[in-house]
Amino acid sequence: MTRHQSIQLDESDTVVTVLEDTTAGNTVxxxxxxxxxxxxxxxxxxxxxxxxxxxxxxxxxxxxIGVATERIVQGEWVHVHNCDSVRGKAEGxx
Amino acid sequence: xETFDGYRRPSGRIGVRNVVAxxxxxxxxxxxxxxxxxxxxxxxxxxxxxxAADAPEATLAxxxxxxxxxxxxxxxxxxxxIELGTERIDADELADAVAxxxxxxxxxxxxxxxxxxxxxxxxxxxxxxxxxxxxxxxxESADVSELVLGVECGGSDATSGLxxxxxxxxxxxRLIEAGGTASFSETPEFIGAEHVLxxxxxxxxxxxxxxxxxxxxxxxxxxxxxxxxxxxxxPGNQEGGLTTIEEKSxxxxxxxxxxxxxxxxxxxxxxxxxxxxxxxDTPGYDIExxxxxxxxxxxxxxxxxxxxxxxxxxxxxxxxxxxNPQTWNRMASNMDVNASTxxxxxxxxxxxxxxxxxxxxxxxxxxxxxxxxxxxEFAINEVQPNELGYFENAL
Numbered sequence: 001m002t003r004h005q006s007i008q009l010d011e012s013d014t015v016v017t018v019l020e021d022t023t024a025g026n027t028v029x030x031x032x033x034x035x036x037x038x039x040x041x042x043x044x045x046x047x048x049x050x051x052x053x054x055x056x057x058x059x060x061x062x063x064x065i066g067v068a069t070e071r072i073v074q075g076e077w078v079h080v081h082n083c084d085s086v087r088g089k090a091e092g093x094x
Numbered sequence: 095x096e097t098f099d100g101y102r103r104p105s106g107r108i109g110v111r112n113v114v115a116x117x118x119x120x121x122x123x124x125x126x127x128x129x130x131x132x133x134x135x136x137x138x139x140x141x142x143x144x145x146a147a148d149a150p151e152a153t154l155a156x157x158x159x160x161x162x163x164x165x166x167x168x169x170x171x172x173x174x175x176i177e178l179g180t181e182r183i184d185a186d187e188l189a190d191a192v193a194x195x196x197x198x199x200x201x202x203x204x205x206x207x208x209x210x211x212x213x214x215x216x217x218x219x220x221x222x223x224x225x226x227x228x229x230x231x232x233x234e235s236a237d238v239s240e241l242v243l244g245v246e247c248g249g250s251d252a253t254s255g256l257x258x259x260x261x262x263x264x265x266x267x268r269l270i271e272a273g274g275t276a277s278f279s280e281t282p283e284f285i286g287a288e289h290v291l292x293x294x295x296x297x298x299x300x301x302x303x304x305x306x307x308x309x310x311x312x313x314x315x316x317x318x319x320x321x322x323x324x325x326x327x328x329p330g331n332q333e334g335g336l337t338t339i340e341e342k343s344x345x346x347x348x349x350x351x352x353x354x355x356x357x358x359x360x361x362x363x364x365x366x367x368x369x370x371x372x373x374x375d376t377p378g379y380d381i382e383x384x385x386x387x388x389x390x391x392x393x394x395x396x397x398x399x400x401x402x403x404x405x406x407x408x409x410x411x412x413x414x415x416x417x418n419p420q421t422w423n424r425m426a427s428n429m430d431v432n433a434s435t436x437x438x439x440x441x442x443x444x445x446x447x448x449x450x451x452x453x454x455x456x457x458x459x460x461x462x463x464x465x466x467x468x469x470x471e472f473a474i475n476e477v478q479p480n481e482l483g484y485f486e487n488a489l
Contacts, residue, residue, distance in 0.1 A: 007256060017252050017335070019437055043420070044252030044335030044400075061255070063290070065341035078337065085338035087286045087312070 002026045003034060006047070010062030015046040015078050017060070022047075038075040046078040058083050096272060098458040099233035100168075100240075100393075104196025107168035107367070108236040110393045110457040113409055114172045114224045116140040116217070117165055119185060120147040122178040123204055123213075130174070130217035135225045137171075139408035141472045147181040153477040158183050160362040160474045163389030165192045165199075167409050171228035172198040174220050176213070179205035198227045238454060239273030242365050244387030244395040244410070245349050246278070248380035250327070251334025251400030251418060255345020257436035257445075258398035258417030264446025265396065265453060266351035266371065275369040277392060278350040279376035279383050281311040282326055286340025287347045291373075295355045304358050307375045314481060326378065334401050334418075349398055361475055362389040381405060382475040384412065394457055396449065404428045405471040406464030411456050414463060415449060430462050 005019040006028040016030050022041045027034040030049040041047050046060065052072040057064045066083045076082075100108040114137050118127040124142035131140035141164055145157050165173045165188065173192045177185040185201045192199040200220045204213040245262060247254055266276035284291055288308045295301035327336040336342045350371055358373040359365065365372055365387070374390060376383040380403065384395055388410045395410050397403065400418040402425045416422045419434035426432075431452050433445050456462055 009256075017256065042335070044418075046252075046335065046337065060341060061344045063287070063340070063344050065286070065344065066338040079335075080332055080337055083337050085286070085340060087339055 004028050004037070006030075008049070009060060012059055012062050014048060014050045014052065014057070014059045016049055017046055018043060032074075036075050038073060039077050041077045048072045048074055048076050048078050050074060096238040096454055097235050098238065098454050100236045100457060101171065101231045102234055102236070103168055103171075105166075105168075107391070108240045108393070109168035109170070110459070111169040111409070111411065112137055112171045112228060112231050113169050114138045114174070114221060114228060115165055115170045115409065116174045116176065116221065117161055117188075118142060119161070119175065119177045119181040119183050119188075120145055122147055122180075123176045126204065126210060126213055126217065127176050129214055130176075130221055134218070134221055137225060137228075138221055139470055141408055143472060143474045145474055145476055147178060149182070150477070150479060150482055152482050154182055156361060156477050157474055158188070160385065160389040162188060162191050163362050163364065163391065164385070164409060166195050166197070167388055167391060168393050169409050170197065171231055172224040173200075174217065174224060175199065175201045176217065177201070177203050179203045198224055200224060233459065237273070238269060238457070239368055241269060241394060241453070241457060242275040242277065242367060242369075242390070242392045243269055243453060244277050244279075244384060244390075244392035246380055246384050246387070246395055247280070247346055247349055247398040248405070249399040249401035249403040250331050250336060250342060250346065252336060252345075253334075253400040253417035253434065253437060254398055255341075255348060256417065258400065258415045258433040259345055259349035261417070261433040261436055261442055261445040262349045262396050262398050262415055262449055263351035264442055265449035266349070267353055268446065268450045269453070270351065270353045270370050273368055275365055275367060275372060276350060276353075277365050277372050277374055277387055277390065278347075279374035279387060280346065280378045280380075281307050281375050282339070282378040283343045283346040284308045285312055285326075285343055286338070287343035290344070291347060291355060294353075296357075300355060300357055304355065304373065307358055311375075330401055359390065361386045365390040365392060367391075377475050379473070379475070381471045381473040384410075385472055385474060394453055396453065398433070399429075402428065404464070404467075404469060406462070406467075406469035408470035408472050411462045412464045412469075413449075413452055413456055428463050428467070430456075
């Protein structure tokens with residue numbers, strides 16, 4: 001098992017950004033301890049370091065960058081398939 | 095004290111290039127402007143654009159502001175204005191505004207000259223005279239406090255917010271500490287980070303203006319029946335790891351550094367010299383955004399990229415700062431500063447210092463890779479008919 005390079009930008013963040021292409025089963029370092037990747041995540045993409053429920057805030061840079069649209073488990077890839085913006089939405093559109 | 099050698103214009107401003115600009119009033123004469131600028135001195139640059147001869151008042155007003163700002167940017171030594179002759183923008187009015195700054199200026203009407211062939215011939219003659227008249231300009235020493243730096247990002251990915259943007263932000267802080275002006279823009283990329291920017295505004299008036307601009311850009315998207323999602327972050331941004339507009343914005347605003355925000359000005363409006371950090375209200379489309387700041391008087395642009403943007407500008411040198419190590423390896427010939435070393439643990443201060451040095455060297459005359467490759471993209475943000483409501487109550 002390898003620990004991949006990653007960066008957590010703020011103590012309150014619920015995701016870390018991986019700094020290399022990663023492989024499922026390896027780990028990333030976080031302030032919650034080492035987190036095992038449940039899937040392979042590409043360079044520059046984000047990994048959840050908490051278990052998140054639908055509607056939970058997703059934090060990076062110490063700020064809210066969106067909300068979870070489905071259940072996300074620790075070590076899972078976080079992107080457009082499970083995280084949605086809360087801004088810039090046209091009225092009446094989902 | 096940091097200095098560079100530039101061209102002192104009669105207005106007192108200092109240019110970092112000695113450009114003769116060929117400025118078409120409309121799309122009808124853009125191709126002629128390009129033809130005239132080719133096969134002449136490298137100093138001759140055209141600003142071809144797509145705007146129609148006739149348009150609603152607000153659209154014309156913005157186009158006029160950008161054309162005049164471009165023609166009187168400190169990097170411009172002389173100007174040839176080209177019209178078809180049916181435009182609702184007056185060539186003589188533009189030429190008078192340029193002449194008032196002490197620059198040599200000529201106008202050319204394609205209709206009056208007798209068509210395309212005759213116009214190109216007359217245009218080449220006019221350009222040769224303008225080149226001759228402005229060839230004698232010599233560089234003289236100027237302080238970096240006289241620089242207005244435009245800051246842009248394009249082809250963003252996750253490394254933009256981690257490496258290139260904060261490193262450029264550090265260079266902005268250095269320039270402002272030395273007495274200069276830095277300006278970043280792209281209002282759609284303030285969305286989701288405006289609370290961070292608002293805290294840094296110099297006073298309540300600037301804060302309110304900033305929040306109003308952000309709200310207008312956000313509601314403009316809604317008014318047009320579109321949704322920022324899907325467009326922001328763009329598909330390319332998303333592939334690079336950016337998920338939401340909030341995430342993109344939080345990474346984007348770090349390119350302006352950490353200094354107080356002194357003001358926010360409309361698209362293409364003059365940026366103050368010695369003004370600290372001043373924002374501009376521009377769209378997110380990077381070519382139009384760069385053109386807005388150059389029309390505002392920026393002599394140098396610093397442009398960060400993760401995925402690998404290559405674009406330049408006809409009037410101002412564009413310095414490319416790359417934060418993605420893979421992109422740097424693939425496209426080093428398009429890049430000027432490697433900020434991807436931050437990802438591998440390099441000190442942000444050190445990279446910021448390298449960027450600042452590159453800004454000063456570029457101002458001093460060293461060509462950027464965009465200039466070496468002849469990349470001179472130009473586009474004016476056109477106020478669309480369905481956006482007119484946005485401009486009804488000017489801020």
